[in-house]
Amino acid sequence: MKSYSEDPVAELQELTAALEDWLRFQRRLGWPGTPAEPEAPASEQVNEATGVLTLKEIRAELGDCKRCKLSRTRKNIVFGDGSARAALMFIGEGPGEEEDLQGLPFVGAAGQLLNNLLSKLGLRREEVYIANVVKCRPPGNREPEADESEKCLPFLRKQIEAIQPRVIVTLGRVATQGLLSTPAPLTRLRGQWQKYGKIRVMPTFHPSYLLRFPKERHKTWDDMQQVMEYLAAYEEN
Structure with a gap:
């Protein structure tokens, strides 16, 4: 013994x-x-049947990311924000100056416009999920370069897999082309339903574009009406 x-x-x-x-x-x-x-919490649970990672685990896997050159100039990684069970997910291009400072997506002028849109639709920011194609600010708010997007997209796809939204709204050309892996111009895709796996995707204008061209805002409003009608019909069924 x-x-x-x-x-x-x-x-x-x-x-x-x-x-x-x-x-x-x-x-x-x-x-x-x-x-x-x-x-x-729901945001920290793992689906043991499928092995899908939670948002918390995806963030841990991302870590203090140094996978591309954007890490050299960023102040904060902007992972995403919102409900882990959101039926509606918004995907933008990348963080701007305010987002980089606060570590949250869409908190600058474009974010205020997005918040106003959500309010008019009867939604609260806490009910949706908001993320970007890249999670670090491109210097001077330039568009993300191909190699930068390629390093970040796998994490965005894991976020989508974790959340399983019913609808994704892509904001702008970069988000739309990146998520859908298509070279098609936004002018052809905007307002037309697309598919990401089994998830419906509605491409529309980025809020920063609408700040520069306010006369185009009605088009995004029309796009969002389609989204809300689809979500309402989904709930009824």
């Missing part, structure tokens, strides 16, 4: 580990005197 009489520290460590295992078992059973183990 194994004895720890000559090593009381080892014996104490083994007893402590055994007690912790026993308590964890009791918590799972919810036995009296041992509070049930709290369920992890």
Whole structure:
């Protein structure tokens, strides 16, 4: 028989580990005197049947990303923001100056316009999920270069897989072409339903474009009416 009489520290460590295992078992059973183990938030759960990563795990995998040159000039990684169970997801191009400072997507002037649009549609920002093709600010707010997008897109695709939205709205040419892997111009795709796997995609203008050309805002409003009608019909079924 194994004895720890000559090593009381080892014996104490083994007893402590055994007690912790026993308590964890009791918590799972919810036995009296041992509070049930709290369920992890939806955003932190893993679908064990499919092995899909949670947003928290995807963010951990991204880490302090140095996969492309955008990491040299960024202040913050802008991962995404919103509900992990969102039926509606917005995807933009990349963070701007304010987003880079705050570490959140769409918080500058374009973000305010997006918030106003959501409000008019009867939605709260907390109900949707917002992300970008690239998660670090391109210097001078230039468009992301191909190699930069290629490094970030796998993480965006994992976010989509984790959230499983019913509709994705791509904001602008870069987001639309990047997600759909198409060279087709936004003018041809905007306002027309596309597909990303089984998920419906509605391409529309980026809010920054609408700030420069406010007369085009009605087109994005029309696009979003299609989105809301589809979501309403989905809920009814």
